[in-house]
Amino acid sequence: xxxxxxxxxxxxxxxxxxxxxxxxxxxxxxxxxxxxxxxxxxxxxxxxxxxxxxxxxxxxxxxxxxxxxxxxxxxxxxxxxxxxxxxxxxxxxxxxxxxxxxxxxxxxxxxxxxxxxxxxxxxxxxxxxxxxxxxxxxxxxxxxxxxxxxxxxxxxxxxxxxxxxxxxxxxxxxxxxxxxxxxxxxxxxxxxxxxxxxxxxxxxxxxxxxxxxxxxxxxxxxxxxxxxxxxxxxxxxxxxxxxx
Amino acid sequence: xxxxxxxxxxxxxxxxxxxxxxxxxxxxxxxxxxxxxxxxxxxxxxxxxxxxxxxxxxxxxxxxxxxxxxxxxxxxxxxxxxxxxxxxxxxxxxxxxxxxxxxxxxxxxxxxxxxxxxxxxxxxxxxxxxxxxxxxxxxxxxxxxxxxxxxxxxxxxxxxxxxxxxxxxxxxxxxxxxxxxxxxxxxxxxxxxxxxxxxxxxxxxxxxxxxxxxxxxxxxxxxxxxxxxxxxxxxxxxxxxxxxxxxxxxxxxxxxxxxxxxxxxxxxxxxxxxxxxxx
Numbered sequence: 047x048x049x050x051x052x053x054x055x056x057x058x059x060x061x062x063x064x065x066x067x068x069x070x071x072x073x074x075x076x077x078x079x080x081x082x083x084x085x086x087x088x089x090x091x092x093x094x095x096x097x098x099x100x101x102x103x104x105x106x107x108x109x110x111x112x113x114x115x116x117x118x119x120x121x122x123x124x125x126x127x128x129x130x131x132x133x134x135x136x137x138x139x140x141x142x143x144x145x146x147x148x149x150x151x152x153x154x155x156x157x158x159x160x161x162x163x164x165x166x167x168x169x170x171x172x173x174x175x176x177x178x179x180x181x182x183x184x185x186x187x188x189x190x191x192x193x194x195x196x197x198x199x200x201x202x203x204x205x206x207x208x209x210x211x212x213x214x215x216x217x218x219x220x221x222x223x224x225x226x227x228x229x230x231x232x233x234x235x236x237x238x239x240x241x242x243x244x245x246x247x248x249x250x251x252x253x254x255x256x257x258x259x260x261x262x263x264x265x266x267x268x269x270x271x272x273x274x275x276x277x278x279x280x281x282x283x284x285x286x287x288x289x290x
Numbered sequence: 291x292x293x294x295x296x297x298x299x300x301x302x303x304x305x306x307x308x309x310x311x312x313x314x315x316x317x318x319x320x321x322x323x324x325x326x327x328x329x330x331x332x333x334x335x336x337x338x339x340x341x342x343x344x345x346x347x348x349x350x351x352x353x354x355x356x357x358x359x360x361x362x363x364x365x366x367x368x369x370x371x372x373x374x375x376x377x378x379x380x381x382x383x384x385x386x387x388x389x390x391x392x393x394x395x396x397x398x399x400x401x402x403x404x405x406x407x408x409x410x411x412x413x414x415x416x417x418x419x420x421x422x423x424x425x426x427x428x429x430x431x432x433x434x435x436x437x438x439x440x441x442x443x444x445x446x447x448x449x450x451x452x453x454x455x456x457x458x459x460x461x462x463x464x465x466x467x468x469x470x471x472x473x474x475x476x477x478x479x480x481x482x483x484x485x486x487x488x489x490x491x492x493x494x495x496x497x498x499x500x501x502x503x504x505x506x507x508x509x510x511x512x513x514x515x516x517x518x519x520x521x522x523x524x525x526x527x528x529x530x531x532x533x534x535x536x537x538x539x540x541x542x543x544x545x546x547x548x549x550x551x552x553x554x555x556x557x558x559x560x561x562x563x564x565x566x567x568x569x
Contacts, residue, residue: 057516065513070511099513104514176512179315180538242414242425
């Protein structure tokens with residue numbers, strides 16, 4: 047695998063921004079995650095935020111940008127020694143039935159598809175977590191089939207419930223907490239992608255992959271109870287890292 | 291313990307913040323004016339990371355139910371212990387039954403109350419800072435009872451108070467941000483020479499400025515943001531992210547405030563003016 051041309055820029059006096067070519071690509075994301083792992087081994091005190099084509103390194107005190115950049119440039123050049131990043135595939139249950147899918151009928155009519163076909167497409171894709179932000183545990187997912195792309199609602203809802211699964215433009219995702227929101231709601235997941243009572247509060251990381259599977263209302267109810275009592279286990283799979 | 295008779299406008303528990311979870315979208319939180327919070331802590335011999343009350347614009351009424359040393363720093367809010375008028379940056383001792391209340395806001399916007407031993411509230415994900423829904427609490431309410439921590443935690447040497455210059459300066463220190471280079475000469479000029487006003491849209495998440503600068507059409511992929519990141523929206527609005535801000539964003543990051551800049555901006559309220567002092 048070829049090395050990318052990286053750009054290093056100061057981000058204030060306590061942070062450094064590393065950027066890859068400005069493209070949404072899984073290879074780039076994997077390279078970011080691999081580099082992140084290597085940096086974490088050398089600089090355990092740095093906080094790091096990966097997103098799409100960037101990795102931001104944050105220190106608690108002012109940093110010497112030039113010194114850090116020269117260390118990172120040589121670390122990146124020795125890339126074959128990088129530690130393999132562990133990535134996971136998460137299988138997330140979603141109930142696509144009423145009352146969780148208020149916008150599914152309109153979406154089906156606009157797309158000229160049946161509701162079943164939309165659910166079928168939404169559950170057959172594999173999504174990549176390109177960033178986590180906006181809200182604690184909110185995932186920016188890439189990989190939604192083009193046939194499901196649909197503009198955000200003209201009038202955002204004042205309150206979207208926790209677990210709501212929506213489509214907004216090219217993106218799909220889960221609302222990790224009740225919040226205002228403009229996405230078209232097509233389902234609800236009983237799992238809590240972010241739970242401050244857990245450590246870590248969010249198991250999913252940038253670079254991981256997501257698949258949704260359909261469950262009925264009874265299962266949703268059962269899983270909700272299991273999640274609340276802490277016995278529900280999300281089905282996960284370790285992914286082999288292609289850059290290894 | 292301390293009983294809350296009246297919560298004030300927006301009063302929260304804050305410490306130095308919640309770290310190492312930004313990659314999961316968790317804001318840092320923590321005291322907006324970290325220097326005032328730290329000074330208050332050091333005055334009562336606390337460690338700098340002890341939890342304090344952050345008091346915004348209108349202060350609470352608190353009833354001390356035990357002997358307690360305390361100090362108030364930051365905004366000048368005419369505090370009184372029963373009928374005694376208090377000064378900022380000084381240590382006072384309260385007896386059980388005495389009440390602390392605040393009056394007119396004279397200068398600044400956020401005051402910090404530290405008690406010897408610190409406020410012993412729940413630690414969630416490594417911090418006591420309130421940020422809903424990571425913490426179940428959003429702000430102080432009437433009837434709350436706050437526990438004071440063990441005095442054995444207090445061992446710092448007494449510190450010098452910072453001078454109050456922070457409350458009086460309009461210059462907000464900033465570095466060029468990652469997308470500073472995208473600015474046109476005209477925008478750059480506006481940013482360097484402009485006198486801006488804080489808009490009504492200002493809180494712990496972000497401060498929006500009243501004046502706009504020229505619009506732009508740069509788009510970028512979502513990337514990390516920090517407290518103090520100055521974003522420029524396509525229609526030329528300037529949004530300065532603060533301690534409870536989201537951890538990623540999609541607007542160009544034209545400036546980055548220093549810690550000192552964040553602290554100084556935290557003492558500004560709607561209508562106050564500011565000038566960017568770009569390094």
